[in-house]
Amino acid sequence: MINVAFLGPLGTYTHQAVLQQFPDDGNTQYTALKTIPQCFQELTNDLALDYAVVPLENSTNGQVVFTYDILRDLMNECADHMQNQALPKLEIVAEQYVAIDLCLISSEALDIEALGNDTCLKIYSHPQVWGQATGYLDRLRQRVHSLQMIDTTSTSGAVRYCCEKKGLDAPNEIRLAIASSTAAKMHGAFILDSPINDKKGNTTRFLVLRRSDSQRGPLLAQPSVASTSDQQVSLLTFVVTQDAPGSLVDVLNVLKENQINMCSISSRPYHHPDDSKTRLQGESTGARRRKWQYVFFIEVNHDSAVNWAPVVTGLSSKSLRFCFWGTFSRNRRYYEMT
Numbered sequence: 001m002i003n004v005a006f007l008g009p010l011g012t013y014t015h016q017a018v019l020q021q022f023p024d025d026g027n028t029q030y031t032a033l034k035t036i037p038q039c040f041q042e043l044t045n046d047l048a049l050d051y052a053v054v055p056l057e058n059s060t061n062g063q064v065v066f067t068y069d070i071l072r073d074l075m076n077e078c079a080d081h082m083q084n085q086a087l088p089k090l091e092i093v094a095e096q097y098v099a100i101d102l103c104l105i106s107s108e109a110l111d112i113e114a115l116g117n118d119t120c121l122k123i124y125s126h127p128q129v130w131g132q133a134t135g136y137l138d139r140l141r142q143r144v145h146s147l148q149m150i151d152t153t154s155t156s157g158a159v160r161y162c163c164e165k166k167g168l169d170a171p172n173e174i175r176l177a178i179a180s181s182t183a184a185k186m187h188g189a190f191i192l193d194s195p196i197n198d199k200k201g202n203t204t205r206f207l208v209l210r211r212s213d214s215q216r217g218p219l220l221a222q223p224s225v226a227s228t229s230d231q232q233v234s235l236l237t238f239v240v241t242q243d244a245p246g247s248l249v250d251v252l253n254v255l256k257e258n259q260i261n262m263c264s265i266s267s268r269p270y271h272h273p274d275d276s277k278t279r280l281q282g283e284s285t286g287a288r289r290r291k292w293q294y295v296f297f298i299e300v301n302h303d304s305a306v307n308w309a310p311v312v313t314g315l316s317s318k319s320l321r322f323c324f325w326g327t328f329s330r331n332r333r334y335y336e337m338t
């Protein structure tokens, strides 16, 4: 029996990613959690859980910042170190891609074209959705008196909320949700319009994590739909000194020297803690501390034959803090999603 935690509840896009990775074979238990931080915390602390699945980025509106910021914080607060290499308690073991077709959903059959200009719309969804349907929402806003966007902890939860509040709307007020057709079906709700996403091929990429003290080796559940490819991907995070010209180039040169191709780079700001115990290696004690620094996230793709020892040594010597988050197979959906 394997136990997979995910950003729930049932009917979310993350749930879809979970089922792609871990099809329901009678041997899998699914644990729906409320928030992304909870997915990280529970996987770290609850030994009954084997994996956690969280969203990482969306092809239309980019980074899922909650996830990036937890990876950043886990690197910075990591108690286990090998010199300046942080050894986190979690590792990434797979990726998944889910096509996100957003639907406008109501607890009642309504004609969306017939909304009056005195209508006050309240639209509920996960915050990640707003940046994926801006064009549609802008057009809708022009046809009604007001349109309010209200965050929920999940898309599926938004549909449930609208169904629970059915019939309780004030006059002229209409509650709608944005979620998947699966979520609409699950709650017996009505799809008023779909797809309403700005871009065709809107896709979210998810990470599958496990505790790094878990038994090494191939994933316990080999995905049946998402077959893997020969390409391997590794995710690394690091901090460079901002006072030395070329310090980022120095890190990237380690990859070049080892013939490793970088396929993505991004960064997130972080405010460096003042606590002197957390001073990064290589930072001079007398130097004025920068409050505003950046963590870089890079992904590299390679075949399975990489000799990581010199790469890790090189990267740790060129960065102030460094963390290797794991190697996983490039999912075949990476090539297939439009």
Ligand SMILES: O=C(O)C(=O)Cc1ccccc1
Pocket: 007, 011, 012, 013, 014, 015, 055, 100, 126, 128, 129, 153, 154, 155, 156, 204
């Ligand atoms: O709320 C959900 O359905 C989630 O799984 C989070 C999310 C929201 C929008 C796109 C992808 C994932």
